Amino acid sequence: MTTKIYDLSLPFGADTPLWPFPGPRQDLVFQRVEYLGRFHKRSVVYTGTLHAGTHMDAPSHVLHLSEGGVMLDKVPLESCYGTGIVVDFRHMKKWHVISSKDLEKATPKIETGDFVVFNTGWHKLWRLNNYEYFNHYPALGPDGAEWLVKKKVKGVAGTWGATDSPLWHYPLSQCMPWLDKEYRKETRKDPDVDFPDYEPCHRMLMKNGIVTIENAGGDIDLLTGKRCTIAAFPFRCELADGGMVRLVGIVEG
Numbered sequence: 001m002t003t004k005i006y007d008l009s010l011p012f013g014a015d016t017p018l019w020p021f022p023g024p025r026q027d028l029v030f031q032r033v034e035y036l037g038r039f040h041k042r043s044v045v046y047t048g049t050l051h052a053g054t055h056m057d058a059p060s061h062v063l064h065l066s067e068g069g070v071m072l073d074k075v076p077l078e079s080c081y082g083t084g085i086v087v088d089f090r091h092m093k094k095w096h097v098i099s100s101k102d103l104e105k106a107t108p109k110i111e112t113g114d115f116v117v118f119n120t121g122w123h124k125l126w127r128l129n130n131y132e133y134f135n136h137y138p139a140l141g142p143d144g145a146e147w148l149v150k151k152k153v154k155g156v157a158g159t160w161g162a163t164d165s166p167l168w169h170y171p172l173s174q175c176m177p178w179l180d181k182e183y184r185k186e187t188r189k190d191p192d193v194d195f196p197d198y199e200p201c202h203r204m205l206m207k208n209g210i211v212t213i214e215n216a217g218g219d220i221d222l223l224t225g226k227r228c229t230i231a232a233f234p235f236r237c238e239l240a241d242g243g244m245v246r247l248v249g250i251v252e253g
Helices: 100-104 130-135 142-150 177-187 200-207
Strands: 003-007 029-034 043-047 055-057 081-088 115-119 155-158 211-214 227-231 242-244 248-252
Touching: 100 142, 130 177, 142 200, 200 211
Parallel strands: 081 115, 115 155, 155 211
Antiparallel strands: 003 248, 029 043, 055 211, 055 242, 081 227, 227 248
């Protein structure tokens, strides 16, 4: 028997794009503090958000401790490994909010306890068109998240900037004012009426012990439509509300 491991993570480095916020924010900084020399070693210091590149959100990112909002080091490792599928949602267009009807029709069929990885195709925009990547991607809405909770899935990962649709960031006029203007102009609707909550899917999934991973990609097209083993272990940091993971798909054959 042979084992093949597919890397479902995006490359991470100094030019890693970050979730867009209004106003200034800390960029990623990689500083070499020691070079290969007489001690034959290299050392680099990293400064930046833990929510960059392919990463897992800890429950503490959106939940109070009383609601189960534990830090990343308390996420059960059993939740980060298991039988999974990579569903093909590459046909979805800009701002599509994934619903229970979409999930019912997903191929392969989503089974109870699955670790579900969504391929929207948006990973191909990473570093090439960061505006479209973070502002237009298809992702979950509350109806879809509720369906996944009822299905008792183990984890959710996707080729998206966030687990929630970009439009589910209420009030959009404050959180993403440029997107608010674009949505109003294109649809002639008020996003704060159509999407009256801030990341409801994050809260719903994590309240129910479902891990969430954002910015998947890599070799995901090679596994799309297939069953495999999914693994993504976060680092053991007591203060982290999220952190980078190496998301992989494992196929035995």
